[in-house]
Amino acid sequence: MQKIVHRDGKSVRLNTENDERLYAGHLNTGPRQSRWIDFHAHRLKSAGKLNARCCKCGEDNLKPYGEDMQCGTCAQVQAKDNPRPEDYVFYLAHYSCWQGENTYIQEITLDEAREFAAENYEEIDYHLGLLDESKFE
Numbered sequence: 001m002q003k004i005v006h007r008d009g010k011s012v013r014l015n016t017e018n019d020e021r022l023y024a025g026h027l028n029t030g031p032r033q034s035r036w037i038d039f040h041a042h043r044l045k046s047a048g049k050l051n052a053r054c055c056k057c058g059e060d061n062l063k064p065y066g067e068d069m070q071c072g073t074c075a076q077v078q079a080k081d082n083p084r085p086e087d088y089v090f091y092l093a094h095y096s097c098w099q100g101e102n103t104y105i106q107e108i109t110l111d112e113a114r115e116f117a118a119e120n121y122e123e124i125d126y127h128l129g130l131l132d133e134s135k136f137e
């Protein structure tokens, strides 16, 4: 399923085949076998490669540092896998097998994506930096 949306004046093509799926709502039993939601993240081209930017200063200047990466600009050491949710468009793909119901893509805001990730914390495969686990009480 594909859809064109607009972000900061640019056209963005969402594509459930290529975009990362963070949550798969389909189950083989119960109500979720005929109607379910998948949660996707589309990485913006303008964001560049994953792990290219420093989580502190945002500069594209990361170098290997043991198991981690270090920023050549501000010296921040960070994990290799350091996606910024701002670099993605998040959306829900609604599926239904019921007659008369459509399957469709619903673009959601960053705040809504954070809420969805929090609500479905246990089932989410990978939250792409949406939740800051270091701040959990």
Ligand SMILES: [Zn+2]
Pocket (backbone or CB within 6 Å): 054, 055, 056, 057, 058, 059, 071, 072, 073, 074, 075, 076
């Ligand atoms: Zn930096």
